[in-house]
Structures are given as C-alpha cells and as structure tokens.
Amino acid sequence: MKKVKKVVLAFSGGLDTSVILKWLQEVYQCEVVTFTADIGQGEEIEPARAKAQRLGIKEIFIEDLREEFVREYVFPMFRANTIYEGEYLLGTSIARPLIAKRQIEIARETGADAVSHGATGKGTDQVRFELGYYALQPDIQVIAPWREWDLTSREKLLSYAERHGISVEMKQKGGSPYSMDANLLHISYEGRSLEDPALEPEEPMWRWTQSPENAPNESEYIELEFERGDIVAINGKRLTPAKILEQLNQLGGKHGIGRLDLVENRYVGMKSRGCYETPGGTIMLRAHRAIESITLDREVAHLKDELMPRYASLIYNGYWWSPERMALQTLIDESQAHVNGWVRVKLYKGNVIIVGRDSKTDSLFDTNIATFEDDAGAYNQADAAGFIRLNALRLRIARKIRAPKK
Numbered sequence: 001m002k003k004v005k006k007v008v009l010a011f012s013g014g015l016d017t018s019v020i021l022k023w024l025q026e027v028y029q030c031e032v033v034t035f036t037a038d039i040g041q042g043e044e045i046e047p048a049r050a051k052a053q054r055l056g057i058k059e060i061f062i063e064d065l066r067e068e069f070v071r072e073y074v075f076p077m078f079r080a081n082t083i084y085e086g087e088y089l090l091g092t093s094i095a096r097p098l099i100a101k102r103q104i105e106i107a108r109e110t111g112a113d114a115v116s117h118g119a120t121g122k123g124t125d126q127v128r129f130e131l132g133y134y135a136l137q138p139d140i141q142v143i144a145p146w147r148e149w150d151l152t153s154r155e156k157l158l159s160y161a162e163r164h165g166i167s168v169e170m171k172q173k174g175g176s177p178y179s180m181d182a183n184l185l186h187i188s189y190e191g192r193s194l195e196d197p198a199l200e201p202e203e204p205m206w207r208w209t210q211s212p213e214n215a216p217n218e219s220e221y222i223e224l225e226f227e228r229g230d231i232v233a234i235n236g237k238r239l240t241p242a243k244i245l246e247q248l249n250q251l252g253g254k255h256g257i258g259r260l261d262l263v264e265n266r267y268v269g270m271k272s273r274g275c276y277e278t279p280g281g282t283i284m285l286r287a288h289r290a291i292e293s294i295t296l297d298r299e300v301a302h303l304k305d306e307l308m309p310r311y312a313s314l315i316y317n318g319y320w321w322s323p324e325r326m327a328l329q330t331l332i333d334e335s336q337a338h339v340n341g342w343v344r345v346k347l348y349k350g351n352v353i354i355v356g357r358d359s360k361t362d363s364l365f366d367t368n369i370a371t372f373e374d375d376a377g378a379y380n381q382a383d384a385a386g387f388i389r390l391n392a393l394r395l396r397i398a399r400k401i402r403a404p405k406k
Contacts, residue, residue, distance in 0.1 A: 002141060004030040006112040008103050010129070011036050013048030015168050016118045019157050020145045021055055022164050024116060028143065033059040033110050037099050039069045040184025040242065051167070061106055065098060066184055070241035073098055074185055077315060078284050079229040079339075080304065080332045081292075084312040087262055089281045091186025096125060097320035100132025107140065114141040121147040124267045128318030135321035178205060184245050186258075186278040197263050197273045208253045208277040212350030215256035219348035221355070222251060224283075226291045226343070229336030231284060245280045252279025255347040267317045286352040287343040294357055294365045295339045304335060338362035 007024055011017045011034035024032050034057050036048040045062055052060045073094050084090055103115045115133055119125035126144055133140050151157050161168050179191040187208055193199055203211060225233035231244050239247065252258050258279035266272050292301060307328060314325045341359025345352060368378045 001028070004028045004114045004141060004143070006031040006033060006110060007114040007116050007143060008033045008035055008107045008110065008112045009116045010099055010103060010118065011048060011052060012118070013045070013051045015154075015157055015161065018051060018055070018166050018168070019151065019160050020116065020118055021052070021057070022166060023145055023149060023151075023160075024143065025056070026164075027149075030114070031059075032057055033061065033106060033112055035061045035099075035103055035106050036063070037102060038062070038064045038066060039095055039098065040066045040246070041182040042187075043182075055166070059110055063102065065102065066242040067240055069095065069098055070184060070245050073320075074245065074281075075230045075241055076329060076333070078281070078288055079336050080308055080311050080328075081285060081289055082308060082312045082315065083285070084316045085262075085264055087260055088264060088276065088316075089186065089260075089278045089285065090312065090315050091183060091276060091278055091281065092125070092181050092188055093128060093316050093318075094185065094320075095183045096128035096318065097132050100129050101136060101321075104133060104136045104140065107137070114143055116143040116145065119144065119146065122266075122268065122270070123272075124317065127267055128320075131318040132321055184242060184249070185281050186276050189275040190272065194273050194275060201261060201275050205275065206259065206277060208249065209259055209279055210254065210256045212256035215349045216254065219346050219353075220251065220255065221344060221346050222283075223342055223344050224287045225341075226288070227340055229288065229292075229333075229339040231287070245284075248280030248283050250279075251347060252283050252352075253277075256350040257347060257352055258282040259350070283345060283347070283352050286354060287345055288339075290343045290345075290354045290357045291341050291359065292339055295341060295359050295362045296335065297364065300335050304332065307331070 007028065007030055009017065009021055009024065009032055011021060013036065021032055021034065024030060034048070034052045036045050038045050049060050049062055077090065077094050082090060084093075106112070107115055117126070117129045119129055121144070126147075130142050130144070133142055145151075151160055158168065160166075177192045178189040178194065181188045189201070189205055194201065223235050224231050225236075230241070231248075232238055234244060234247055258277050258281065260276040260278065261273075262276065263271055263273045296304075311325070311328050311332070314320070314322060314328070319325050338361075340362050341357065343354065344356035346355050347353075366378075368375055
C-alpha cells in the first residue's frame with residue numbers, strides 16, 4: 001500500500017461515503033479533504049458539512065455546480081442528440097467528468113496526493129471517475145475502497161458505522177429499496193426488485209414524474225428558443241441553463257414524460273437493469289432534433305447521426321476528457337452555428353409532440369421549392385429523370401450481368 005499524505009474524497013454524506021471517510025483515516029492514516037458537489041440532486045447538501053466536521057475533517061468543500069454542469073456538460077452533449085443504446089440519455093454518465101475535474105482541482109489547491117470515490121468495482125462509474133482523474137493528472141493516486149475492503153454488504157457497512165460512531169440518517173423506515181443517483185438531468189434507480197428484469201417497476205418508485213395515466217387530461221404547449229443549438233428561453237423568457245432544465249423537468253414531470261426502463265450493457269462487461277426519469281432531457285432532445293431539421297444541411301445531419309453512437313459510448317464509458325471526444329465535440333459545436341430559431345411543443349400524457357418550428361435567419365426549408373402547388377419554375381421536375389437513371393446505373397449493370405438464366 002503506497003503511503004498517502006492527503007486524499008480528496010467525493011463525499012455525499014450518505015452511508016457509503018461516510019464509512020469510506022472513516023476507513024481512509026483508519027487504514028491509510030491520512031488527512032482527508034471532503035468535496036460535495038451540488039449538481040441538482042434535489043437534496044440538502046449542507047448536512048454533509050456537519051457530518052464531515054464530526055468526523056474530524058478540517059478542509060471541507062461544498063460547491064454549487066449546477067450552472068456549470070448544464071452549461072459545460074449537459075448542453076454540449078445534447079447538441080449531439082446523444083443517446084446510449086438507443087434509449088439512455090446518460091444522466092449519470094455526464095455528471096462524473098465534472099466531479100472528477102473538481103476533485104483534481106481541489107487536490108492541487110490543497111496539496112493532496114490522492115483522490116477517492118465511492119463507486120463499486122462492478123459498475124462503470126469507477127471507470128468514469130478514474131479515467132477523468134488520470135486524464136487530468138496522470139500521476140495522481142486513486143483509492144477505490146470497494147475494490148480493497150471486505151465491507152461487501154449493506155449490513156457490514158452499517159455494522160462498521162455503528163462501531164465507529166458514524167450516524168446514519170435513513171430516508172424512510174427501512175431505507176430506500178433502490179440504489180438511486182440524481183442530478184439536474186435525471187434520477188436513476190437500480191437494485192432490489194429491479195434486479196429481475198421480468199418485474200414491472202412499482203409505481204411508488206417514481207419520484208419526478210406522474211404516471212401518464214394520472215397526468216393532466218389537457219395538453220400544454222410550450223415554445224423553446226434556440227441559439228447555436230442550446231435552449232436559451234422558454235415561452236419567451238430567457239433563463240440560465242440550469243433554470244431552463246429545472247423548468248423543463250417540472251413541465252415534463254407534470255405530464256408524465258421521461259420514464260425509461262432499460263437493460264443496458266455496462267463497460268465492465270455485464271448487463272444491468274435500471275430505471276430512469278429524464279423529463280426535461282426528453283423534451284430537449286425532441287425539440288433539438290426539430291430545430292435541426294430545418295437548419296442543418298442534409299449530409300451534416302446524417303453525419304451527426306452516424307457519429308452519435310460513438311460519441312454516446314465515449315461518454316457512457318468515461319472518455320469525456322479523451323482527445324477523440326474533444327475532436328468530435330469540435331465538429332458537433334461547429335455544426336450548431338446556424339441551429340437558431342424556435343420550436344413549439346405539445347406535452348400530453350407522456351408524449352412530447354412537435355407541432356411547429358421556424359428559424360427567421362437560418363432555415364433551409366424553402367416553401368417555393370417544397371410546395372405541392374405551382375412552384376413557378378423553382379424546381380424542374382424533369383431533372384429528376386437523369387438523376388434517377390444515373391443512380392440506377394450500377395443496379396442496371398449488375399442486373400444485366402447477373403440476372404438468372406431462363
């Protein structure tokens with residue numbers, strides 16, 4: 001075991017990271033710095049300060065990163081229309097590079113020679129955190145307690161906490177039946193009954209969204225304004241990135257939008273079943289594709305669609321700080337230069353319905369050409385004959401040579 005002088009711990013104040021804090025002090029006999037990030041998880045984070053103080057921590061960092069999270073991570077990802085394995089909007093994945101970056105910055109500020117996280121040895125989060133650490137500070141020492149200790153169950157964690165006088169606040173009697181992770185983009189649920197993919201999630205599990213059956217019987221229209229691919233206003237009111245996502249979450253949750261039940265392929269090799277609520281992100285994705293439909297060149301749009309699965313895998317697997325992700329981001333951001341205008345959306349019982357879109361300055365939709373009425377010579381339909389014959393040339397040649405003999 002390499003000697004550690006000081007370690008920066010990503011600290012939530014919950015059972016796992018509270019035990020990790022004490023374990024680091026006990027096993028590594030090092031000074032611990034705690035870092036707690038507010039990225040919109042919807043829970044009070046100040047109690048983490050009190051708990052860290054009770055455990056003897058002198059350097060405590062608690063920071064509001066909501067605006068940076070949406071502006072520098074969520075929005076760039078949504079410019080690519082990013083979804084993993086056709087469905088997942090990457091709510092947990094996109095938060096990890098920000099936390100890793102800030103941990104490394106705090107390590108430099110405090111003179112720490114190590115960082116630590118609470119991710120288990122089975123999941124992809126360990127990869128996301130640590131790839132970020134090493135990309136930003138190659139010589140940093142990483143301590144991953146779940147890969148070292150023998151506290152392999154909740155009962156063992158509780159027993160350790162009791163022996164060391166660590167208070168454990170239960171969210172409800174018996175604790176939550178699920179492992180949950182939340183930020184401004186989503187909330188996720190894993191474990192317990194969800195480990196059987198044949199079982200339907202119980203309705204009380206969902207926290208952010210109404211069921212579509214119980215959503216309002218009246219639809220609601222909203223208008224979203226885009227600048228360079230990012231939403232900047234809702235119904236004519238300009239808001240900060242975090243405020244935009246907060247409001248879209250409220251609207252989407254009200255109308256039962258954004259639920260997902262998914263069996264996904266983790267980077268470490270196993271399949272895992274998780275449930276997600278991403279109400280605001282679901283609205284953002286549909287609206288962004290709608291504004292791109294009238295402002296992006298056809299081949300640019302198709303190229304983005306071809307690259308998106310690779311880009312999504314890079315984020316899911318933890319390669320946010322890789323040169324290939326940054327290169328793709330440059331291309332994606334350049335494609336958004338003319339993605340300006342507005343989109344009108346109807347929200348109704350779990351559905352996001354696009355009902356209008358326009359761009360006064362950057363629309364490539366030409367009514368004079370697209371019309372089914374008289375186009376006054378804007379498009380010569382006779383030209384299509386040569387176009388079709390040229391594109392059919394290879395098909396005609398192959399058919400003549402390889403046609404079955406009678």
